[in-house]
Amino acid sequence: MKEQLNAIKAQAEAELAKSDALDALEALRIKYLGKKGELTAIMKGMGKLPPEQRPVIGQLANEVRTSIESLLEQKKQTLSSLEKERRLAAEAIDINLPGKRPVLGKKHPLTTVLDDLKDIFIGMGFSIEEGPEVELDYYNFEALNIPKDHPARDTQDTFYIDENVVLRTQTSPVQVRVMEKQKPPIRVIAPGKVFRSDTVDATHSPVFHQIEGLVVDKGITMADLKGTLEVFVKKLYGDDTRLRFRPHHFPFTEPSAEVDISCFGCGGKGCRICKGEGWIEILGCGMVHPKVLKNCDIDPDIYSGFAFGIGLERITMFRYGIDDLRLFFENDIGFLKQF
């Protein structure tokens, strides 16, 4: 029996040394140590031995068992770490390959100019407000002193959703919404999309953008309006830009004006950009009409204010010398890449 045990040990050692996979290792464990394994068979036969031999053989059998167990364990660890290395090698990323350069987008010129404009006004203590693009007739017209039969509606005739709901034709309704929920002092700008039933050409689009401005407080005068716009225009177009106020009419301001700036193309001499005028119109403005203040429960005997509305496309076209408004909306990468 002794020889048998030693033979089993030698055979197990040889087979273990040869095995090179974890599942083959498990098969060997079953072959030698399993319930029906070779070693188990011998141990079961020990009862037939003469009593004085039993402890000797028993001890040897245990030694053989322990030795096979520890060999199995060692081999198992070697094979697992080999397998792990193999897997890591197979999964490795070759960091020497050049990466794929992502295509980076950039800001649309309208966004760039709007961001600059926001910075300028935030610097002067304004905050930014928004209003709905689908607006009540009341806010877009009525509360701004443009009743149903007012001729000013003709120039801004718009897309009606129903009798009382329109796509806003201007950002001025945000003035009313702000004054309804916030009492003076008020200092806001409100940028956004506006809509008019215009036919598309080089200077018209049924969708465009405006920036509304509103300041209401005690003792606000036209001087504040002029000073504010002067700072804005000089920051946007340069320090030598001059400003000109021309009397105009808007139903929601009194008095009202249109503001021209000296042409940055020719400095005022007259050129192609300003069509020989030397001046370029960039916005409408005025002192908030007392009726509009009253519509918002603000007492015009105590408070006064000014408002202005700027066309974003127009000021962006002048800034970059773009001569066709349609280019903003065509999404032509070749065009957009230039800014």
Ligand code: DAH
């Ligand atoms: N909402 C006017 C328009 O679309 C522009 C405008 C003019 C806005 C005068 C104002 C203002 O706030 O005071 O033509």
